[in-house]
Amino acid sequence: MEAARRQDAILHDARTGLHPRALRRAFADHLHLTRAHELTEATPYDRYVALAHAVRDRLVERWAKTQRTYYERDVKRAYYLSAEYLLGRALWSNLQALGIQDTYRAVLRDLGVNLDDLVGVEPDAGLGNGGLGRLAACFLDSAATLALPVTGYGIRYEFGIFEQVIRDGCQVELADEWLRFGNPWEIERPEHVVPVSFGGVTERVPSKHGGFRVIWRPEQQVLGVPFDTPVAGYGSDTVNSLRLWSSRAGQEFDFGLFNAGDYVRAVEQKNQTEVISKVLYPNDNFDAGKELRLRQEYFFVACSIADIIGRFNRTHADFRRLKDKVAIQLNDTHPAIAIAELMRVLMDDHLLPWELAWEQTVGSFGYTNHTLLPEALERWPVALFERLLPRHLEIIYEINRRVLREVRSAFPHDEARVQRMSLIEEGPERRVRMAHLAVVGSHSVNGVARLHSELVRTRLLRDFNELWPERFNNKTNGVTPRRWLSACNPALAALITEKVGAGWVTDLDRLLELEQHADDPDFLDRLATVKLENKRDLARLIQDELSITVDPASIYDVQIKRLHEYKRQLLNALHIVALYLRSKHGEAVTPRTFVFGAKAAPGYRMAKLIIQFIHAVAEVVNADRRQEALRVAFMPNYRVSLAERIIPAADVSEQISTAGMEASGTGNMKLAMNGALTVGTLDGANIEIREAVGPENFFLFGLDADEVEAKRRAGYKGSTAYASDPLLREVIDLIASGFFSPEDRTLFQPLLSALMGIDPYLTLGDFSAYAVCQKEVEVAHADRTGWSRKAALNIARMGMFSSDRTIREYGQEIWKVEPVAIVLDGPQSRI
Template structure:
């Protein structure tokens, strides 16, 4: 049955099976045609590609719903202990392909679309990606939701339904340009609004103490503004399980969105003013906080989604007849970084002010409910809110934080008598200048668990960033190394590799990544190594074609694909990578006949809109590429390509093609990283520093399968303590000096010496992230990389062993660790009931 717009053949009747959400090809085709007609309101001749995508998405969603409803019914009936994962970001990626994989119907749907004259790959490309995250933090949250469902762990993801996600990135004259991400413009078939579960959130105003109807004195919060939160639910299906958990995102609306009196008086803008102001809260992901208004909006976003979520939990408990005193038994709340840490005083407020608990009772529940994941070693990234702003927006919460702080400092005094400086360091209120609320400290005090996300990161938290809290509460600290879901980052994104793996070791590894160890038995098989290389070459050719079609640049498929794809930040040191490119280029210019291992340098990633230095590095990459790619002396031995608008969908194309993974952050700066895991899992070899999870990847894959470079964390600290002088490294190393001088002279900027002057001045003067100190080690290690790449068998063995030894880095392992070590939560089996059984209670 053809249904393409240019098809002359009419829609044919297809046999309707008894099971209206069946998985046979004929049932899928009929469901697809029904959804195109009844949901999209289109017939094939006038349907757009997006209409076809939407019809397929609804067809797949229908097959999720029974699992979703059965899951919710089971959790409700059993009052199951539940993980509430609070995160300001959920970078979910496109849902259609992932759901096809997890339902186990990818091949059936592919065949059904073929029989209908459609291309499944084209429909997958049609899906708009919800850009509800910046990078690693939001993507980790998405991986964890996938694993929670796959492991059958009751969970709810709570966040914000941003109308506009992270910006779309364009490149104009080498510079990043931000474009509004209108991901909702064509509709979102995966979500269901739940307006009947809306809640109200207070903002601003003041507090008063007065007697209640029983004569007891209570604090009353009289707000300036009330905002309504509307939940939108998305099913999160586990891999080949019946468990479908929920991601619940909150949209902000005005309590009364239209002022009829103002409209009737001729004040048309005033009539919708409250609607506009209220909806701003969920309008955009991370508004720029360089202004007072931006800071206020960010804080409003945080209290908005945590207050909505906590009230939602109390609603769920009431519906399951669970007493509020058992809150910590029913829910464990995981705080994904400090953004949701205002939930601690908000839960206290709800329990004390709205449910009449005593302070001690409420604090006892709160301390047993929250667990805190720290995601940063950068002091500037530990959130602080000015007291003036916090008190103006959340007056009751500030009072509660003051009381928490007073009681906490008494504990500190008892444990460390007469240590006045410790009290100053640990206070939840920073008094050193303008007064601030320290949100990370609040999270430490109000949580029963504090974890880092890589072994080194946790060690540095204990030794440095949160050292005082480690001395105070050593029992709270633990490590949970991050992980990634193999369903999206192998099964979905790398079908060629998966087909090869399946032919040798089966597919048990999809749910137990340690099964990949079986690959080691084939590493000495010449035929298998040949198949591995052929597979990699085919993937690379796909990317070569993609680069040509999107950038016009011709790339040598036989060159090494050297990739650095991640958020742009000076500590991630994309500019160190650029110095290597310039060094290779300078060698070619000095001797055009020099033997150079051909390389294609691929970059992807976004810089924060207000981060000038990161945007200047993007400009430098493009400027260097403009020269290198056009110089006839290079003769295609080097190519530099910046692939714009890095996203989950984009990453799924790039990770499988990578041969060298650049993980070169300054030691002691990257908390963990997950891109390093995704690259290695797809067969790339890492060149990296001993930073974040690189340390553990090195331990797992072996030093002989990892290119290590740069200073260690201890050496970084020691060099800074001694007095780091970047200028001296510049003077002593001729290749480094020439690379910097070429940038400074305007060679890569059409003769303009001022364009990159801020970057050069920073490197030679301050060099906070120590590029100069690590340059020589990095360059020498890159020379080793080039030598290794020429040995085809050695490189292939390294690639295979990287994949084989990545079992530790599954998000399934991470979630099991959380469950066993401090969530104390067990899997709940979901029986897949027929729809009529599930609704029998209505009769």
């Protein structure tokens, strides 16, 4: 008994324990010592920072033990290189990972503080743009939850891509100052700064072993300062790291110039240097933007490779073991220069011969392709490469020479193939093909959905697949159920837990047990009630943000994703016009609330015009008192925290990209997992979702990838669809008349010209099938019990779309890394 009392006292008093008394004291201490405030005078931000530090303290013990365990056991580690990480708010996910969200809620309630208010204070981390970054965040979460030794690397952007505001229906970009007040989750590591070189010349000097070695004499050096963020595993004691690099000048300012009165030039180098990590994805429609973007990519890659090799070197002297201890995954082509950088480090700094360096490089790297769009596969001008990265261009030339020799040997007398596979694209401006570099320098090349991976093999990279078929594989994407179901939809999560137990949060296949309740009227009623409450919550948000009143009983029809023509937000908008015309003709239209969320790239004129068109349609539809059935809400500044409000409320998930163009999609998974029914094409992961949930629980329409390709080859034009469909013709004619732009009747003519001409994304070609499919949605929704049953089966059958499954496959099949159990002793252990 006495021993138990002593143990209880230890838990109560532990600095980083999880007992309510320890949690209360940690919050109070940080409020007083970190923010220099008492509770009564503290602002919401003070309280948020105090709570964040209290939670971070509990992660630090686990973080240190995790890293020490990896080191002591000399485990193989995986390193994930990504230009984006859309992490969302960290406070709730870290509370959830530690299992103390309910405890802290009660502790704070006793102090008169609402936990949800503090969670809402945290800004979204501005480290990504769209699905690429959201996927990377899911992967880090899953790796830590599965206890896999994985480190993420990226750039610590001072400003995110941009904050989107809408003025007169147009997108306006403002600076996303997410770091305005700092970030309590990160720890700066200036002692691990890395010098990064640019420009200059290379020299060949004699080697003491005979032959020669290459020395790069750069023109400029930049310092990369690492900032570490803990990534906590759910229900485990693993805490991995996300290391982000911030650029610093080697010299803050020229003191001589300053004293001479030339104040601008005194800090010129500092300003030019630190712009590298200033903003995510500068507009590369002009040469200065292209150069900055290449600088960004090489900067974070060089820092990361130096860090990886430095860590390897601390415990290993033999570089023949590198690929046995290091796995590096390239998340798309942005970090592909890492292949040339690793070769440079191994050969120039560590004097490895080419053959050994190449063996270790190919054995270490894996490449994930995320796009089938040729224009999205990065190609850098050779002249720019030569000026910024002269040594890397030499290495790329040599890689290319050796690869093309292998191609000619395998396929004699096929010079067309040689040209297609070359790392250098010939033309008026010679370019370096980064996707080709990623493929030839990696032992694994994967797509992110079954269809996408097949198209990568048979279309995009067919020549490489014929040379190295063993390198190509599929890893269908997934999403973390911790954030995208448990955290964002607590009422649904509670209902699921009641029916199948709590284990589903880390074993999503257990959702399948819900199937036995799919015909239970009580369960379906409760499921419908959860959805209705979520819809009411979103209705309040729409009212607060847009002053638009929407009916929670209406169908919430949701399309939330990056704005791109191939994703076909325009098809959705054209259909809204068709429904509006039907209502004007006196037809009964099922009440619908259309919810959009999307950012367009600043230089993407057509995408920004589509946003303007959606707003023009919304202005007319929402203001027309003669019809009450339709409402259109475009939610500005789409981001993770906004998605967390929209997704639980969605009835219909619009996944309507042109077949053969979407790599995978992850929004489709999140929405279906939360009980939305998909309206979709046979594109990306839609195919696998439809197979999983059942064709009867998925609204399919449109051409498949082969049919799309056949239509293009046959010279299809949108005007053909216009001529054959009276409803489509009425829609297009109404827009052309200037009905939605009376002040400038030609405003949307560029959209119509593209549609009526080549119509590259077959927006008009799929319109009739889309309209028919949407009528099927109306009929299905009229049967409320049947609709709830379809929603229940969507939820129940989404188990395979957990990112835990995806990362387990990466770990076993590509990285060859094993789970590492982290065992804590003493008061930090879970209680």
